[in-house]
Every structure is written in structure tokens, then in C-alpha cells.
Amino acid sequence: MSKEMIFKGEAVTLADMLRAREDRSLRQGRLLTEFPNESLLCVTLNIPGPIKTSPALLEVFDNVIRAILEKLAGNQISYQLRLLPKTGYEYYLVTALDSQALKLKMIELEADLPIGRLMDLDVLVMSNQLPTPISRTALGFPPRSCYLCSKEAKACSRNRSHSVADMQAALAQLLQSFFEGDNQLS
Structure with missing residues (x-):
């Protein structure tokens, strides 16, 4: 599958992304309030550039959801929402x-x-009345690494260490391998 097919979708603006982030935070807060004694998982994909959705990315996303549900088989699930x-x-x-x-x-x-x-795959808890993700490092794991250079992903993002084109090319290569395989995550 080509890079063009993976990133074939509607472009979003910075304002769109900021509004979506705010909406997501409000939704997380409502869910944590509605289910105070349970755990909240919020799943998104890290997609560089202005195009965040496409048929190929939806297939990946749905495979991720299936893998999560398999991983949590036998655990009580009180609520699910796919947007x-x-x-x-x-x-x-x-x-x-x-x-x-x-x-x-x-x-x-x-x-x-x-x-x-x-x-x-963010697991969130309420902290100071705000939805707050549990960090990998709080549980003794290293921070996530960049899929281009293997340095800390947040540092690369913050410093804009890589161009969008380079990140999209790396993502396209990763997804090409995924789609050429049996693309079953379990």
C-alpha cells in the first residue's frame, strides 16, 4: 500500500486538532466522573501531518481495538465508544x-x-480534577521511543527533530509491512 493511499483523507487544521483535544479531555473527564471506581482507556493513533484518517488507517485502528478486546478478555467492560x-x-x-x-x-x-x-493507549485517572494519563515511567518502563531514530518520542516531537514527510514515509513503510502480512494482530 502506497503512502498516498495511507494518507488519502481530509486534511485538518491546527484549530481542528485543538478543538478535538479539548473535546477528548472533556469526554474523558465525564467518563471518569460517571465511572469513578473503574479504569478508563483512551485509544488514538499517532499519525503525523494534517491527514489523520483514511480507509487504511481505519483498518489499522479497528485491528487495534480487536487486539485490546482480546487482551482484556475475561475482564468486565462497562462502557465502549468508538468515534x-x-x-x-x-x-x-x-x-x-x-x-x-x-x-x-x-x-x-x-x-x-x-x-x-x-x-x-492512554489509561487515565483523575488528578487535581483533571483526566491524567498514567505514564510508562511511573510504572518503571522507559519512555516511548521515536519510530525514526529510537530517541525519546516526546523529545523528538517537542524539538521537531524530523520532518512530517520523513515521519509519514516511516509510517507508510511500517504499515506496508503490516498490510503485506496477515495483518492480524493476535
Whole structure:
């Protein structure tokens, strides 16, 4: 599958992304308030550039959801929501599983899957009345690495160490391998 096919979709603006981030935070806060004794998982994909959705990316996203549900088989799931905005796909899951245990399962999933670096599997808790993700480092794991240079991903993002074109090319290569395989994540 070509880079053009992966990134064939509607472009979004910075204003769109900021609005989506705010909406996501409000939704997370509502869910954490509605389910105060359960754990919240919020799933998105790390997609560089202005195009965040396409048929190929939706296929990847749906495979990720299936893998999560397989990983959580046997655990009570109280709520699920799958959203498909142009600003990037979102999936919310509330479970009775302890938040640290859920985060550990999601760290395992990221490590086990060939497309793990593309996934944001945030487990959130309320902290100072705000939805706050549990960090990998708080559980003794190293920060996520960049899929281009293997340095800390947040540092590369903050410093804009790589061009959007280079990041899209790396992502396209990763997804090409995924689609050429059996693209089953389990």
C-alpha cells in the first residue's frame, strides 16, 4: 500500500486538532466522573501531518481495538465508544480492571504488536480534577521511543527533530509491512 493511499483523507487544521483535544479531555473527564471506581482507556493513533484518517488507517485502528478486546478478555467492560472524527479515530473503554494493571496490559500490547509505536493507549485517572494519563515511567518502563531514530518520542516531537514527510514515509513503510502480512494482530 502506497503512502498516498495511507494518507488519502481530509486534511485538518491546527484549530481542528485543538478543538478535538479539548473535546477528548472533556469526554474523558465525564467518563471518569460517571465511572469513578473503574479504569478508563483512551485509544488514538499517532499519525503525523494534517491527514489523520483514511480507509487504511481505519483498518489499522479497528485491528487495534480487536487486539485490546482480546487482551482484556475475561475482564468486565462497562462502557465502549468508538468515534471516527476527521481529527483522528478515538476509542474509549471503561473496565473494572485496576488502572495500573490496565496500563501494564497496554504496555505489553504496544510491545507485542508490529504497529505498537503508532498507538496511543492512554489509561487515565483523575488528578487535581483533571483526566491524567498514567505514564510508562511511573510504572518503571522507559519512555516511548521515536519510530525514526529510537530517541525519546516526546523529545523528538517537542524539538521537531524530523520532518512530517520523513515521519509519514516511516509510517507508510511500517504499515506496508503490516498490510503485506496477515495483518492480524493476535
